[in-house]
Amino acid sequence: EIQLVESGGGLVQPGGSLRLSCVASGFKFNDHGMHWVRQVPGKGLEWVSVISWNSGSKHYVASVRGRFTISRDNARNSLYLEMNSLRTEDTALYYCVRDSLTVGPNAMDVWGQGTTVTVSS
Amino acid sequence: DIQMTQSPPSLSASVGDRVTITCQASQNIRNYLNWYQQKPGKAPKLLINDASNLETGVPSRFTGSGSGTHFTLTITSLQSEDAATYYCQHYYDLPPTFGPGTKVEIK
Numbered sequence: 599e600i601q602l603v604e605s606g607g608g609l610v611q612p613g614g615s616l617r618l619s620c621v622a623s624g625f626k627f628n629d630h631g632m633h634w635v636r637q638v639p640g641k642g643l644e645w646v647s648v649i650s651w652n653s654g655s656k657h658y659v660a661s662v663r664g665r666f667t668i669s670r671d672n673a674r675n676s677l678y679l680e681m682n683s684l685r686t687e688d689t690a691l692y693y694c695v696r697d698s699l700t701v702g703p704n705a706m707d708v709w710g711q712g713t714t715v716t717v718s719s
Numbered sequence: 720d721i722q723m724t725q726s727p728p729s730l731s732a733s734v735g736d737r738v739t740i741t742c743q744a745s746q747n748i749r750n751y752l753n754w755y756q757q758k759p760g761k762a763p764k765l766l767i768n769d770a771s772n773l774e775t776g777v778p779s780r781f782t783g784s785g786s787g788t789h790f791t792l793t794i795t796s797l798q799s800e801d802a803a804t805y806y807c808q809h810y811y812d813l814p815p816t817f818g819p820g821t822k823v824e825i826k
Contacts, residue, residue, distance in 0.1 A: 705768035
């Protein structure tokens with residue numbers, strides 16, 4: 599079964615840091631680019647970041663550029679999002695998402711269940 | 720950034736009805752357009768890629784069409800399990816933005 603399982607979410611104060619993880623199973627991880635997409639409860643979807651299959655290209659939405667870092671470890675079938683200088687507006691459910699091809703963005707064809715990040719004092 | 724708009728924001732229809740959702744891009748995105756379905760409390764699910772290609776396992780009552788700036792998602796015979804929010808998303812360039820969503824309710 600193809601699966602993405604996120605972890606690492608939690609409550610953090612403004613200005614704090616958090617590291618999200620995502621473990622993939624059931625498919626060849628290094629055949630796919632990977633994304634992080636977030637969603638404020640009750641609101642729409644916002645793309646956050648993408649990394650290519652070999653970590654050769656990484657891209658970010660403007661609002662997180664310079665604060666968030668995407669990375670992956672193909673040996674561990676894992677995707678990460680290092681989040682620094684967190685703001686209240688970063689509060690959301692963060693999804694780990696598979697791209698259909700090696701270098702995104704393309705179709706986002708497999709989604710995890712998400713991990714919740716709450717930034718609040 | 721390319722802006723995506725959807726209409727209507729919400730709709731209510733009966734089982735068996737034909738439902739059409741429209742998605743418009745702020746510039747020509749050719750056919751670089753995907754559609755997703757999100758049910759309450761669940762992650763989004765990819766329905767259609769490249770504007771009109773149905774994902775494996777998605778019922779044939781879902782169809783996508785369009786190119787350039789104007790796209791549609793049609794449900795030819797609405798079923799109760801289709802109650803969800805539907806999002807379009809372009810991938811013409813970065814960032815790959817989503818539309819605001821269309822919430823479909825069953826009467």
